[in-house]
Amino acid sequence: MSTDQFLTEDERDALMEVVSSKAGEPGAGTGVFQEGAQPYDLASQDYAITSLLPVLDTIHERFAHRLRIGLFELMRRDLSVTAGSIEKRGYTDLTTSLSVPCSVNVIGMTPLSGPALLIFDAELIFMIVDTFFGGTGRLYKSASVRDFTTTETRFIQRLLHLSFSCLEQAWEPYATLKCTHFNSEHKPQFITSLNPNEPLAVGTVQVGGD
Secondary structure (H helix, E strand, O other): OOHHHOOOHHHHHHHHHHHHHHHOOOOOOOOOOOOOOOOOOOOOHHHHHHHHHHHHHHHHHHHHHHHHHHHHHHHOOOOEEEEOOOEEEOHHHHHHOOOOOEEEEEEEEEOOOOEEEEEEEHHHHHHHHHHHOOOOOOOOOOOOOOOOOHHHHHHHHHHHHHHHHHHHHHOOOOOOOEEEEEEEEOOHHHOOOOOOOOOEEEOOEEEEOO
């Protein structure tokens, strides 16, 4: 992903100022590093993700705010929606932390390059369905591992479309985003669209009753 698609002009200028000042320091560019210093690839994916975490946190907060409004319009009930901080994680670390079943959706976020994952855990889906049909909306776990029912699958599609709208609105100050759905799986290990060696920027949202 290009950093230009994430950063404002002021943020890009600030980043370049830091890079330029380091380049002008004694010994810079000579190929000899001072004792204790190590070379760092500014073009690496690790650096790109780490440098963009504050911007992604802002976008994630905007997404959570819009999701809360969207869920109220869908459920006619006020739910708490709390955004967690964006974290850099490995692909294997992420997939092994997910419970089964869960709804793992591979999506595109044009003009950003590469696929992204939009994941709904089973507890959220059960709560949304229960609330919609007049239940208490409490979080609970199924006693057995099973596939989602037809009704639950329909609500997953509703959540997916709602999340697309919220993501596109959250990104408006930074990029004109268009989300598309590629495919879905209920078991994370079946997702093969992502490079398992690439670092991921992962954001979580906690949804609960009032």
